[in-house]
Each structure stands twice: as C-alpha cells, then as structure tokens.
Amino acid sequence: MEYKNLFVTIATINFDNLVNFYMQLLEQEPNNLIPNVYAEFQISSLSLGIFRPKQNHESEFAVNTKSPLSLCLEVSNLENAIAHLQSLGYPPPGDISTASHGREIYAYDPDGNRLILHQSL
Template sequence: MANFSEIFVAIAADPWQEVVDFYRGLLNDEPASYSQDRYAEFRILGLKIGIFQPSPQHQAEFTGTSGALSFCLEVDDLEEAIATVQALGGAINGEIITASHGRECYAYDPAQNRLILHQSNAIQPNP
C-alpha cells in the first residue's frame, strides 16, 4: 500500500498569468512559490493550489470543459464572493442555489476551471 504525505489541487491554466492574478485576488494572498510564466503555488489552511502552464507538447490534454471535478471554496459571505469573482474576471454560471447544507453557486476562473462557492447554513452573511 502506498503512503501519501500530501495531496494538493493543480490547475492547468492558459492564460497562466491571468489565472494566477485571479487566485491572488480571490485568496487575497501572494503565491508561496512562484516561477515566472510557469508555476505559482498558493497555500491556504493546509491545502496547496498549484497553477501551472502546461508544456506545449501537453497543452491539448488540459483544454476543454471543466469535466467532473470542481474546486469548492467555503465562503463567509456568498454575495461578496460572487462580486469578487466577477471583479477579478471570473464568471458566474446561474443563480444561487439553496440546499439543505447551505447556499452555493457555480463560478469559473479565467481558464474556465469550475469553482463552487459555498456558504454553509452555519454561516450567516453580514447585514
């Protein structure tokens, strides 16, 4: 059995710099690791998010729709998160959905990677 020491999310991005800037603004943080035009890594609460520029021979593997995976972000204020995504050049897909576990909506970063913005029922927006 394999032993894993860590797991993180890696996002293939083209346009790379636009996506790095999007997450820089969304997470309100600078990358912990940064290699110009190639790789940026953000760390938040034990999760690492690596954003990389696919090499030319592998770019086709990372184009297309978001597929089945989504990057889910728990937020304190859903409306504020939606406004932030839009201000940073991301897109919102549809309306806010209310479910038993809270409120959420689907969004996309500039490379069309799917985000789920989720506000738990335990978190109430600021008045």
C-alpha cells in the first residue's frame, strides 16, 4: 500500500475556542476552514512518532485517565515557545526536561490535549 499523506485530527465540542487557540499558537490562519465543522492547519511536515515515556511520566500516559497521544511541536527556541504559550494563557505546568533527543516541556491546549514542545540539542 502506498500512502500519500498522514495527518492528525483532534475532536472537540469547543470548536471556535480550539481553532482560535491553534491560530494563535501556530500564528497562522487555517488552510481550510468550514465554520463550526472543520479547520486544517499545515506545518511544513508531520511525522508520527512512537515513544516510550520516561518512567517518571508513565502515569501521565496511562490510557485509563489520559490520552497516550501527544502533539509534538519542534521549536527552534524552547524558552520563546514557553513564553508564547504563557501569553496565550496556557503556561506549561511543569519544568523543562532533558531527553536523549533534546530539551522538552509538556503543555496542554484548551481541551487538555497534551502538547510536547521540543528543542533539539
């Protein structure tokens, strides 16, 4: 089977609030917008990653209470990205951690979907 594209969707009953959050976070208008139905944002590329969380974060990924799925956003400056989230009213609740692939911090969108802001080393 040949696949042409892969994209992630987030379901929400708070459509306008979530679309406005991602417009501000990504600093762009949706490429495709059907009011109160569907909004699509395009970022240069999208990858689907499968990872094992650090042991001290495993409970956060437990399927019974929180989603194991994360929207990972690679940024060029982690501190600037954190400041941007703070200005939107959604500051990350924890501290920056260092992983084998770089520095990262967890944050959440208005619906509680996990965002991982990541800066490569």
